[in-house]
Amino acid sequence: MKYNTVLLNQYWTDIYFHLRYNHHDKISHQAVRILQLIEKRDSIGVGEVAENLEVSHNTASEHIKRLIEKGWVLKERSSHDERKVHLRLTKEGEKVLHRNSSLDEVKLKQILESLPIEDAENIFQSLQLLSECARR
Amino acid sequence: MKYNTVLLNQYWTDIYFHLRYNHHDKISHQAVRILQLIEKRDSIGVGEVAENLEVSHNTASEHIKRLIEKGWVLKERSSHDERKVHLRLTKEGEKVLHRNSSLDEVKLKQILESLPIEDAENIFQSLQLLSECARR
DNA sequence: AGATTATATCTTATAGTACGATATAAATTC
């Protein structure tokens, strides 16, 4: 069977375009990427951020400094190896990331509640399955 | 019935985090937003871009100038009203936007082909339905 | 003690973001 990934992507981008948050955060491209990385990874340091964004370690260090100044990220030194840093999001950082990458929960709920239960459950199960495959 | 939109968003962001493109485009936050807006709207001018991004018209005009310089956007004057501008994406602009908002079609295809046909079809139909609801 | 690793800071350079003021040119109103 041939799958129409082009059409699937059209659905995907339409959903995000129409259901995303209308926020007023002043946030840069790299800032969102770093926040995402920190949230999705169990434990991550400055070097791994640099590697992932494909920028130099000093650039990554500067980015993180700015995110800490904004109150979105916390830095902790590893107890085993005091050179290493563990990054994690603050509550505010989680909120900012949510507004910049998730679907608006009010809009989402309205749609789900307007659908027949089996359709809503299908959406839920489909995304669950796809996310599990995506994580390998 | 209560829907767990928080969990659904976790699936959503996991999917995008793991299946997005690893691109090397140097692109800013606002540039992606404007490209998306131009692609999703039938016809859009400078003023509407400004309104949508909630920036002043001169700022929007500057953004668009830069996108034109990069070869991602084309500007055409309306034939009915020569003051108005119609913006549209170039082929290259479409590609850049795709790499910055869509799911990697190779990764997506691999996953869909690894699933039972009814699961893949369910994913397809679920996203189709959700996108239709999102567009109203 | 010396090498390596992980991160931070300083300097410099370029691009992105934003807006007020002003300009232009087409369309509309009086």
Added chain:
DNA sequence: GAATTTATATCGTACTATAAGATATAATCT
């Protein structure tokens, strides 16, 4: 047809983001 409105463009200015090389520091490993 002169005055006004509308849509967009440009100029000047200011501040932030992005990036990397050079250098520094401090912990850990050999």
